[in-house]
Amino acid sequence: MQANSGTGARSPSYCRYTRPGNNPVDxxxxxxLTGVEIDFGTGKPRTLWRYDGLKALEPLRANTIDVLLSSRDEPGATLFVQGRAFAASLREHAPHLSARATRWRRARLWLLLIASIVGIVTATMVTGWSPLRFYAGMLPESWRARLGDAARDSMTEGYSQCVDANGTAALARLSERLSKAAPEGVTFDIRVYDWPLMNAFAVPGAKIILTKGLLDKSDSPDEIAGVLAHEMGHAIAMxxxxxxxxSVGLAAGLEVMLGGTGGGLANIGVMLAQLGYSRSAEHEADVEALVLLKNAxxxxxxxxxxxARVTKMESDDHSSGPSGWTWLQTHPPAKERAKLVRAQLDYPSTPALDFQSWNELKEICKTTAKSTATKHGDG
Ligand SMILES: [Zn+2]
Structure with a gap:
């Protein structure tokens, strides 16, 4: 008979078969040939559990005296079989149940895990690819917008937004010209703040902040367009x-370590401003800026x-204080930038804004509105 043609365990072994919700059956x-055959006595139908679908609660060893099996053929059911001969013979028919196979499977899982970590680290180092970037791309638009509002509020706290009507219209013209050159689906929200420090930054949700200090220091609309295009580059790359x-990861980590209660998350905007971006992210933003400027x-x-001009100005005139410090400190050296720009082929261009619009933009802080951040401060 087929059932008894295997090696060893020629005589059937006592077993106890249990199905969920039923009493065990002996x-x-x-x-x-193809699996474990379960016989419940004369006249009752036999059950076959194929070898390749078997699982053992404990890996089968040379000294195993009984086995507890489950099967893909009957999920939930278990089969307890007594007998050293049965166990030894089963190890030959279903080698994947052996202790050695189980060890190898576990080792393989670890190897795979280690390989993935090495792969992620290598990819991060070699290409600048980061899993965080992947997650950032999955954030819903509304979350990014809310994060951006919170960051902008905390970063511009105490400074008023510049809202002169003509200046705002000029800014909108410049922003539209560059936005049209940007990938579809990115809508920029650009605001100027009455802030003497020369600075420009992007926060989540493609929101960009420019300062009065930056406008004061620039000589032409093309310079502002360059800074703006660079920040748009950061926004597009998220x-x-x-x-x-x-920062959230860092803050959460710090909080766990210090046993804090959420205070770290409140300072996220400040942390974001302090951390800056990687050198490669800065270079990419410059490259994207060049594409935007060219398309526009x-x-x-x-x-x-x-x-180049601002760097020189800062080093020539120490009395001017650290007005240009923040942006220059976190951005690629002027020399490196100049090289990148020189490498561009010439193309036909017009000033980023006409003379009148440029003057209007420079005067945008003539009228200011209380920033949203101070609203809940002093009412
Ligand atoms: Zn940058």
Missing amino acids: GTASLG DPEVGMLR GISPKGLGSFF
């Missing part, structure tokens, strides 16, 4: 979102010249 188990996720028909020279 019977005999024998090793067939660098602020990535930075924020990293604006000369890339402003991107390079501005930094």
Whole structure:
């Protein structure tokens, strides 16, 4: 008979078969050609559990005296079989149940895990790819917008938004010209704040903040266009979102370590401003800026010249204080930038804004509105 043709365990072994919700049934188990055959006595239908679908609660060893099996053929059911001969013979029919196979499977899982970690670390180092960037891309638009509002509020706290009507219209013209050159689906929200420090930054949700200090220091609309295009580059790459996720991770980690109660998350905007971006993220933002400027028909020279001029100005005039410090400190050196800009082929361009619009933009802080952040401060 087929049922008894296997090696060893020729005589059926006592077994106890249990199905969920039923009383256990006693019977005999024998090793067939393709699986374990369970016999419940004369006249009752036999059950076959195929070898490749078997699982053992404990891996089968040379000294195993009984086995508890389950099967893909009957999920939930278990089969307890007594007998050293049965166990030894089952190990030959279903080698994947042996202790050695189980160890190898576990080792393989660890190896796979280690390989994945090494892979992620290597990919991060070699290409700048980061899992955080992947997660940032999955954040819903509304979350990114809310994160951006919170970050902008905390970063601009105490400074008023510049809202002069003509200046705002000029800013909208410049922003529209560059936005049209940007990938579809990105809507920028650009605001100027009455803030003497020369600074520009992007926060989540493609929101960009420019300061009066920056406008005061620039000589031409092309320079502002260059800075703006660079920040748009950060926004398109979702660098602020990535930075924020990293800060959240850091803050959460710190809080866990210090046993805090959520205070770290409140300072996220400040942390974001302090952390800055990686060197490669800065380079990418410059490259994206050059693409935007080219598509918009604006000369890339402003991107390079501005930094060179401001850097020189800062080093010549120490009395001016640290007004340009923040932006310059967190951004690629002017020399590197100038090189990148010089490498561009010439293309036809027109000034980023006409003379009148440029003057209107420079005067945007003539009228200011209380920033949303101070609203809940002093009422
Ligand atoms: Zn940057």
